[in-house]
Amino acid sequence: MxxxxxxxxxxxxxxxxxxxxxxxxxxxxxxxxxxxxxxxxxxxxxxxxxxxxxxxxxxxxxxxxxxxxxxxxxxxxxxxxxxxxxxxxxxxxxxxxxxxxxxxxxxxxxxxxxxxxxxxxxxxxxxxxxxxxxxxxxxxxxxxxxxxxxxxxxxxxxxxxxISSTRLRQVLADGDFELAERLLGRPFSISGRVMYGQQLGRTLGAPTANVQLKRLHAPLKGVFRVSAVLDEDPFKGSHQGVANIGMRPTVEGDGQPHLEVHLLDFKGNLYGRHLTVLFHEKLRDEQRFDSLDALQAAITADIAAARAQWASDSNK
Ligand SMILES: Cc1cc2nc3c(=O)[nH]c(=O)nc-3n(C[C@H](O)[C@H](O)[C@H](O)COP(=O)(O)O)c2cc1C
Ligand SMILES: Nc1ncnc2c1ncn2[C@@H]1O[C@H](COP(=O)(O)OP(=O)(O)OP(=O)(O)O)[C@@H](O)[C@H]1O
CATH class of the missing domain: 3.40.50.620 (HUPs)
Known part of the structure; x- marks a missing residue:
């Protein structure tokens, strides 16, 4: 083209x-x-x-x-x-x-x-x-x-x-990913390059890849069950994960929305790689927690909820 x-x-x-x-x-x-x-x-x-x-x-x-x-x-x-x-x-x-x-x-x-x-x-x-x-x-x-x-x-x-772009924005904001997938003919995704974060995620028990949103004003925010494809190559397999799009109020972010993805059972360096994040389900809204321990517990629960859904999907 x-x-x-x-x-x-x-x-x-x-x-x-x-x-x-x-x-x-x-x-x-x-x-x-x-x-x-x-x-x-x-x-x-x-x-x-x-x-x-x-x-x-x-x-x-x-x-x-x-x-x-x-x-x-x-x-x-x-x-x-x-x-x-x-x-x-x-x-x-x-x-x-x-x-x-x-x-x-x-x-x-x-x-x-x-x-x-x-x-x-x-x-x-x-x-x-x-x-x-x-x-x-x-x-x-x-x-x-x-x-x-x-x-x-x-x-x-x-x-x-x-079907219109306007309707899709509303459907995504409502967290209806099944409908979004029908309107798009594929799961909704956001892609970008992984950049360095504050490196706090690893101390929270969930290392995260920070996907550069640059000027993209994302049509959704909250915590999601996702899958991710590395370097636009679906043959390298897709990884299951959880993600947050938001301002990270618990850790005083930089005032910019971030897309942070934790891939389940993944070990390896993602910095500089291109990640396509596919959104499957909204788990909850982003929250301000009183402590990092409370945030860590919430992320652990998000991961458990995502795992349970993947397991139930694979039994269908
Ligand atoms: C599944 C998941 C859920 C999250 N939920 C919240 C949240 O509710 N509130 C919040 O302030 N940050 C939330 N975060 C963002 C964390 O604060 C962030 O990942 C952590 O600070 C690590 O940032 P770093 O990679 O820049 O070090 C969440 C992150 C993930 C991966
Ligand atoms: N559901 C649809 N059925 C038929 N044609 C469509 C549909 N949606 C968009 N088009 C057509 O596709 C072309 C590009 O559409 P465009 O992206 O400008 O509009 P849209 O998807 O309706 O977005 P918006 O919600 O911003 O109006 C236009 O010719 C438009 O009329």
Whole structure:
């Protein structure tokens, strides 16, 4: 899969494709349905399938502090899009210039001059352009004038409700990981590099790998039953574990949320390795304990609860 950053990096060879546009945060089952249609039009027309995304996502640009949490960082989003068979991603910087483009200018500059789009696939509620003035009817009209076809994919729903990134954020915040897995088509995960922590975990009887969240504003907090894959290689096996996402109020953290993972029965150095943490169940909320002994007892109980659930799963 090819990543093109910015319109200025498009070359004549990039012209002629089938495309779709959106945030694709989480690459959930609704997105996957659109991407499946993109693949089939791409095969039918013998043209590459291109996804146009924005970075930052528009709401992060408009309200950096009030934007909703991210389900996927750019890196993970790109890996998931590649796994869905996307040939090319055009990542546009969402900035003042882009936000001020009218729907007409967006079509002309991005779809026609930039990509030479021959077919556009969008969701039925898709809107774009300055003040979200461009909709499906507008695109159909543009398509007739500029020579591309447009198709609106039907809404993909689960239990009667539309699947969306917004809904997933709520489902994760509620700790409903079974539903999250159905909406995503895979368990929810966060990945990152393991960095040095305060090295306190080992004295608590549970050494933890501190996974770098960087600027990721995680959509969940609390203590979870997890599994983890090392270096993105599922063939190296997945490890069972428990994890905490929070501020670590008992040990006076650094004011930043951390993702800390304790892998059960694992010995080895994880510093600098890449860890993908898959979330299976919420065990409890993070708490401020009066002593490190009380925290240690709580973590021991978390580990026991996780082990009991794994054991019951394997007996099913
Ligand atoms: C399963 C688990 C549950 C945790 N629960 C809490 C908690 O409820 N409150 C809290 O302050 N810290 C909690 N922590 C975070 C610990 O305070 C943290 O892992 C410990 O301070 C070690 O940090 P270090 O790796 O930076 O040394 C939890 C950690 C794990 C792995
Ligand atoms: N459940 C769905 N069914 C059909 N199409 C969808 C579905 N969810 C998203 N799409 C389409 O996928 C494309 C990308 O969607 P986008 O990520 O922008 O929206 P979203 O997942 O609904 O997120 P949000 O909750 O932030 O609105 C758009 O064309 C959108 O209409």
């Amino acid at each position: 090819e990543l093109v950053r910015g319109l200025h990096n498009l070359r004549p060879r990039h012209r002629g494709c089938v495309a779709t546009i959106g945030n694709f945060d989480g690459v959930h089952a609704g997105h996957q349905a659109i991407l499946k249609r993109l693949r089939s039009h791409s095969a039918r027309m013998g043209l590459p399938g291109c996804v146009v995304i924005f970075e930052p996502q528009p709401r992060e640009y408009f309200a950096p502090n009030a934007a909703p949490p991210r389900l996927t960082r750019l890196r993970d989003k790109l890996m998931l899009l590649e796994a869905e068979g996307v040939d090319r991603v055009l990542c546009l910087a969402f900035n003042r210039r882009l936000r001020e483009l009218s729907a007409e200018e967006f079509v002309q500059q991005v779809l026609i001059d930039g990509l030479g789009v021959k077919h556009l696939e969008v969701g039925d509620d898709f809107r774009f352009g300055c003040d979200r003035s461009g909709d499906f009817a507008f695109l159909e009209g543009s398509g007739e004038r500029h020579g591309f076809t447009v198709e609106a994919a039907n809404t993909v729903a689960e239990s009667g409700d539309r």
